[in-house]
Amino acid sequence: MTTQAVFRALADPTRRDILVMLAREDMTIAEVSEHFDMTRAAVKKHLSVLQEGELISVRIEGRARVNHLEPHALILASEWLDSFRRFWDDRFADLHQAIEAEKSKDNKND
Amino acid sequence: MTTQAVFRALADPTRRDILVMLAREDMTIAEVSEHFDMTRAAVKKHLSVLQEGELISVRIEGRARVNHLEPHALILASEWLDSFRRFWDDRFADLHQAIEAEKSKDNKND
DNA sequence: TTTAAATGATACCAAAAGGTATTATAAAAG
């Protein structure tokens, strides 16, 4: 697990969506695929990238592969970002409202 | 500024290194380039990506372009990750030591 | 045991990413 593997995994919007989905419940490849307009093979590739970055783990149940969120690696990214916190902490309150506005725009664009 | 633009900007190790450098002091393209084994043009491209993600701003001083860290966008990424915090908070203490070990390996691999 | 379901594996393709080299501009210095 490297910082690079984690940030690379987070760089794709499909993969970030998959993480959000897996935060709610474990899912098979087929179940994850239902939520996207792409082939199962493409989704499988994204899941492989997430697994390489160790953001998810997989357990095999019969013929199914059940994907499970592994938050461990996310801590790495979170801590990397935290090292910049001194630059924004003192004006965080001022910025908070602006960020909320940005985030609502975001949902339409991502 | 979108979540996508921010995570895309963070996906490259050179760009993350640039952010760390700019956290210490504002720098021109030439100054940033001195720290990397690539052409100024390549560094300029990375700076453009960082600017598109609004992780840096640029002010023009004569013929120089001075790059400046803008932590605002980093908050967006930080908050996105924080939404997963409930998955790791209760076992954070257990994981902390393992993460420190991972990070020291990291510095060699990134 | 045949068949259907879930996934794995491979080859292939187009677009994007990361890089170089080259040429053009704009501003400071002599």
Place this chain on the structure above:
DNA sequence: CTTTTATAATACCTTTTGGTATCATTTAAA
């Protein structure tokens, strides 16, 4: 004005990325 410095812009190249299609493999079900 000429020259040097700092950067911009463009064309080009190679590798990676995100996707498809196809075929093989494994497991559950009829």
